[in-house]
Amino acid sequence: MEVTMKVKGMRPGSHRSTLRRALVIPVAAAIAVPALATDAQAAERTVTGNVSMRIMDYETVGSNTICNRGFSLTPRVVKSGFSNKIRLASRCGGEIRVEVHYRLNIDPNGVIRVTEGLVKFYEGASENTGDLDGTSAFANMIIFPGASVSRNVHVQNWSEGQPDDKADVTLTLRN
Numbered sequence: 001m002e003v004t005m006k007v008k009g010m011r012p013g014s015h016r017s018t019l020r021r022a023l024v025i026p027v028a029a030a031i032a033v034p035a036l037a038t039d040a041q042a043a044e045r046t047v048t049g050n051v052s053m054r055i056m057d058y059e060t061v062g063s064n065t066i067c068n069r070g071f072s073l074t075p076r077v078v079k080s081g082f083s084n085k086i087r088l089a090s091r092c093g094g095e096i097r098v099e100v101h102y103r104l105n106i107d108p109n110g111v112i113r114v115t116e117g118l119v120k121f122y123e124g125a126s127e128n129t130g131d132l133d134g135t136s137a138f139a140n141m142i143i144f145p146g147a148s149v150s151r152n153v154h155v156q157n158w159s160e161g162q163p164d165d166k167a168d169v170t171l172t173l174r175n
Contacts, residue, residue: 049173057093058164067092091127114141
């Protein structure tokens with residue numbers, strides 16, 4: 001059964017070609033949409049970078065100890081569905097240890113996200129002390145493929161009121 005319509009300004013029979021065009025365009029557009037990635041096609045990227053630290057051990061008697069440390073990070077492969085937990089440390093003045101902790105995750109488009117970032121400042125009788133005197137958190141570093149991102153983090157001895165016992169950390173990561 002065919003239904004005919006009279007529309008002002010349209011010639012008879014032209015509604016068929018309009019209807020055909022209306023159906024063909026969405027079908028073609030649906031074919032051009034890429035399929036979602038499967039587990040077998042999971043994203044995988046390599047992250048490189050470096051960390052620099054300027055650490056100061058304040059002394060009430062004598063001169064302060066200032067240590068400048070630099071690290072090239074070992075390349076890390078980050079895969080979808082997994083996260084890499086990174087930890088590195090530097091020591092200064094026989095009394096201070098600074099640790100940088102962070103987690104790397106990847107999304108299906110290859111974008112790396114740094115989460116759970118924390119810089120810990122230990123100061124005590126030795127560099128192996130468990131006396132945690134300051135922390136500074138960082139997160140939400142987003143690194144697009146082919147790009148790099150840097151974050152500056154300051155931490156100091158807040159627990160014992162020694163702001164001159166401190167560290168400035170610069171973390172640079174490349175995707």
